[in-house]
Amino acid sequence: MAKRRLTPEQKTIVDQVKHIAAGLGETLAPFTEVVVHDLLHPKNAILAIYNNLSGRAVGDPATELGLARIADAGYPQVVANYANRFADGRQAKSTSIGIKDSDGRYIAALCLNVDVTLIRSMTTMLEQFSALANDAVKESLDPSGAASLRERIDRYAVGHATTPQSLRTDQRRALMQALKDEGYLELRRSMETVAQHLGVSRATVYNDAK
Template sequence: MRKSTWEREHESLLAQVMQIADGLGQTFAPFCEVVVHDLRDPGHAILAIHNNLSGRAVGDPATELGLARIADEDYPQLLANYPNQFGDGRRAKSTSVGIKDSSGRYIAALCLNVDLNLFRGIQNVLEQFCRASGVGAKESLDPANAEAIRERIDQYAMSLSTTPQALKTEHRRALMQELKQAGFLEVRKSMEIIAAHLGVSRATVYNDTK
C-alpha cells in the first residue's frame, strides 16, 4: 500500500530524530539518558532509549508531558533543564524537545535526563583528589552514613565509566568486596541501601558478597 505524504514526512522526521538521539547518547554516555518518543502512539511511545537510567524500555507509554503535548499543539516546544526524578528517587535534570510536522502537530519528542547523583559522585572524587591536607578518604570519616555508602558506589561506577545500575555481575562482586573491606557492610540496613542504589534485589547483593 502506497504511503501518504504525511506518513512519509513523519517517517523522515523520526528517522532524523533517531539519529540525533543516537549521537547525543554516544556523546554524553553514561551521564545522560536520551529517549525518543513517538507521540502518534502514546500507549507505546518509546521508540529508542540510550544510556538507560530510568529503567524504562522500548514500547513503554508516553509520560504526562508527552500526553500534554498530544492534547495541546500550543504546549511549549522546548522545556530545558527542569527538575525531575527517576522512579527510585534519584534526582535528575531534564530537557524535552517537541517535534512538530509541517502542519504544526506534535508527532515526537526528544528527551534528555541527566542523573545528578552521578555528578555528585564526580564532585566527591574531585574534592578527594584535590585534598592536600593528608586527611583520609571522605567515607572513612563517617562510615555509618547511608550517603557515604551511595557515594562510594557512585565513585566505583564512575571509575568504570558507567552507572551503578549498569554494573555487570563481576563488577558488583568486586564492589561488594571493597565495601566489605571499608566496613560499610557493618552498617545497619547496608544491604537494603546497596540494593536500592544498584537497582537489584537484596538477594542479589547477598549473593554478590559471597
C-alpha cells in the same frame, strides 16, 4: 483500534530524530539517558532509548509531559533543565524537545535525562582529591614567578577578546611594552616563559620587546 500510520514526511522526521538521539547517546554516555517518544502513539510511545538509566523499555507509554504536548500544540517546544527523578529515587535533570511536522502538530519528542546523583558523586570525589591541607608546608614549584607572568598575559589577551596564541604582531608588541613597564621582564627566564605562553619563538619575543 489500528495504529495510525506515519505519513512519509512524519516518518522521515522521526527517523532523523532517532539518528540524533543515537549520536547524543554516544556523546553523553554514561551520564545521560536519551529517549525518543512517538507522540502519535502515546500508549507505546518510546521508540528508542540510549544509556537506559530509568529502566524503561521500547514500547512503554508517554510521560505526563508527552501527554501535555499531545493535548496542546501550543505547549512549549523546549522545556529545559527541569528537576526530575528516576523510579529508584535518583535525582535527574531533564530536557524535553518537542518535534512538530509541517502542520504544526507534535509527532515526537527528544528527551535527555541526566543522572545528577552520579555527577554529584564524581564532583565530591574530585573535590576530595583536589583538597589541600590548611597547614600544608608553603612551597612553590615555580619560583621564577612564571605563573603571575602567564596570568598577566592571559588578562591582556582577554581584554582584546582573543587568546595569547592569537595575538596580532602589534598586540604582542604592546603587550611586551606593558610587561616591561610593569617589571615582569625582570623575572628569571621571563622571555622563555612569554615565548612558550604565546606559542612563538624566543627570537620573536626579543624582537617584539625592542
